[in-house]
Amino acid sequence: MSDDSDDVRVWIDQKLCTGDGLCTQYAPDVFEFGGDGLAYVKDADGELLMAEGSQTDVPEKLRLDVIDAADGCPGNCIHVVRSSDGVEIAGPDAA
Amino acid sequence: MSVETEPRLERRVPWFEGDVPPEKVPEKYRLSRAFVPKGRYLDPEFLKLELERVFTKAWLMACRVEELPGVGCFVEYEIGGHSILIVREAKDSIRAYFNACRHRGTRLARGRGRVGSLICPFHGWRWNLDGSIRLVLDREEFVPRSDDDLGLVQVRAEQWGGFVFINMDPEARPLLEYLDPIPRIFEPFQFEHMRYRWFKSVLLPCNWKTALDGFLEAYHVAGTHPQLFRFDKSNTNIASLKELENRMWAPTTVYERHAHYSSVGQKKNVVAENAAKDPSDRGSTEAITDERLAVALSVQYIADDMRGLENERSWRAAEALKTAEVPEGTTAGQHYLQLYRELSLAEGYDWPQITAQQWAEAGTAWNVFPNTILLPNQGSVFGYRARPNGLDPDSCLFEIFSLDQVPVADYDKKRDFQPQFFEDFREADLGEIFTQDLMNAKEVTVGMHSPSFDGHRLSEEQEMTIYNHHRVADRFLWAD
Numbered sequence A: 001m002s003d004d005s006d007d008v009r010v011w012i013d014q015k016l017c018t019g020d021g022l023c024t025q026y027a028p029d030v031f032e033f034g035g036d037g038l039a040y041v042k043d044a045d046g047e048l049l050m051a052e053g054s055q056t057d058v059p060e061k062l063r064l065d066v067i068d069a070a071d072g073c074p075g076n077c078i079h080v081v082r083s084s085d086g087v088e089i090a091g092p093d094a095a
Numbered sequence B: 001m002s003v004e005t006e007p008r009l010e011r012r013v014p015w016f017e018g019d020v021p022p023e024k025v026p027e028k029y030r031l032s033r034a035f036v037p038k039g040r041y042l043d044p045e046f047l048k049l050e051l052e053r054v055f056t057k058a059w060l061m062a063c064r065v066e067e068l069p070g071v072g073c074f075v076e077y078e079i080g081g082h083s084i085l086i087v088r089e090a091k092d093s094i095r096a097y098f099n100a101c102r103h104r105g106t107r108l109a110r111g112r113g114r115v116g117s118l119i120c121p122f123h124g125w126r127w128n129l130d131g132s133i134r135l136v137l138d139r140e141e142f143v144p145r146s147d148d149d150l151g152l153v154q155v156r157a158e159q160w161g162g163f164v165f166i167n168m169d170p171e172a173r174p175l176l177e178y179l180d181p182i183p184r185i186f187e188p189f190q191f192e193h194m195r196y197r198w199f200k201s202v203l204l205p206c207n208w209k210t211a212l213d214g215f216l217e218a219y220h221v222a223g224t225h226p227q228l229f230r231f232d233k234s235n236t237n238i239a240s241l242k243e244l245e246n247r248m249w250a251p252t253t254v255y256e257r258h259a260h261y262s263s264v265g266q267k268k269n270v271v272a273e274n275a276a277k278d279p280s281d282r283g284s285t286e287a288i289t290d291e292r293l294a295v296a297l298s299v300q301y302i303a304d305d306m307r308g309l310e311n312e313r314s315w316r317a318a319e320a321l322k323t324a325e326v327p328e329g330t331t332a333g334q335h336y337l338q339l340y341r342e343l344s345l346a347e348g349y350d351w352p353q354i355t356a357q358q359w360a361e362a363g364t365a366w367n368v369f370p371n372t373i374l375l376p377n378q379g380s381v382f383g384y385r386a387r388p389n390g391l392d393p394d395s396c397l398f399e400i401f402s403l404d405q406v407p408v409a410d411y412d413k414k415r416d417f418q419p420q421f422f423e424d425f426r427e428a429d430l431g432e433i434f435t436q437d438l439m440n441a442k443e444v445t446v447g448m449h450s451p452s453f454d455g456h457r458l459s460e461e462q463e464m465t466i467y468n469h470h471r472v473a474d475r476f477l478w479a480d
């Protein structure tokens, strides 16, 4: 069992997405392009969550890849937040 | 003891099928027996020819596979005004492209990094990692062009031993054929399981070949590194005549494209005719009669000073040797290798058995034509690379990298790695031995410019690696 306090969720601010695709290289199981060329997050079944700003749970083994994607995202638009309290741990609003 | 004073006349000038006849080479650049005219180092015109005809046609070591751990990782490789991007475009595929936008030519990316797609910084055209065009703004305003025409232009990229080599010539023979016989001979050294310990680039005030030449023979060891076989390594006074008597001898062997030297033992007059590289022979250390201590000190000096070729395991094996019971019929050097092997296996490292025959063929250091040198060794190795710095024949970028074998469990592990650049090698903390080598660069260059100097007069036994480079270069420079 993973420690709950480490669990994270991730969402993309599509308004700022550049469509370059760095996130889909880092974590193709979490990020994918929609038909509009913007990146979206996927749910546990691999369904694209097309509603802007949708959040999805990040499996523990992909956590570092997702954080790296947020750190490298040229649009500065990937937000990784702690599941327990919603505090952003990686992304433009991280401390 | 017999002392040879006359050169052996049956020695032949190296010649391989496909070599260029001397009359095709302009006189000022023409090689003669163990002689290399200085214009091949000093003339800006010659550098231009090298850039046009050698570097655009030869396979060039561009980076290590480990520098491209994830999809989208790239490394820029610059050579003579050309910039090439090496990109991991898929988990199992690395490609190279000319680093030039198809719109108005802009360089697409610099240095190293990781991207999702390649995006031109000028007008924002975009390419997928496989080089196909993804986005042209207002494409309907352009003359209709095929996606093919707009795709990035590929450069050949092939891998060997954990290295990525590139070749700008689409007609070039495959890399493995070009490298022959290196892949066969290096096989037991497992370069593919080596990872960077460090990588340092420095600017040197000499021709790019002068930088390499200093590492293509061990004839300079007695003159440049007199401390190597002394008990007191801090004593760098020039060698006494007595010490010169015990110097190492390192004959060179040339192949069709590549060449190596091999440190085989002490002084040519006392080594056997068919002497070969033996990793248990470390040379003698003056005033030390305990052979264990002599071996241990030379291993540890290399480990501590050069920070490569040896490692912390071989250092510990050397330490254990100092007080070890060496079994009868075994030399201290052989026992040291035994200790190193046991330590390595116990700590999860593979230890391929390398036969005496394989060591003999591997020798000490190889020139991988044109601009790379590799030193095969068990556990840890060195590599050097030199590139011209712009169009100045008297300036080059010289790189040294230290690679270590990793434990079997870590073969697939990704690691962080950053090369370091130093404008001045004296700031690079390279240790005594490398510093001694690099100090020569400027002195050689100043002396070569003297009107009194016409060219290198080479030893036909210990410096033919240098001659061979030029012989092979002629095949690129003056072929029809």
Ligand code: SF4
Binding pocket: A012, A016, A017, A018, A019, A020, A021, A022, A023, A024, A031, A038, A039, A069, A072, A073, A074, A075, A076, A077, A078, B116
């Ligand atoms: S890395 Fe950021 S900007 Fe790039 S596609 Fe993903 S979300 Fe969009």
Ligand code: FES
Binding pocket: B101, B102, B103, B104, B105, B106, B120, B121, B122, B123, B124, B125
């Ligand atoms: S030069 Fe690259 S998009 Fe214009």
Ligand SMILES: [Fe+2]
Binding pocket: B214, B220, B221, B224, B225, B433, B437
């Ligand atoms: Fe040296």
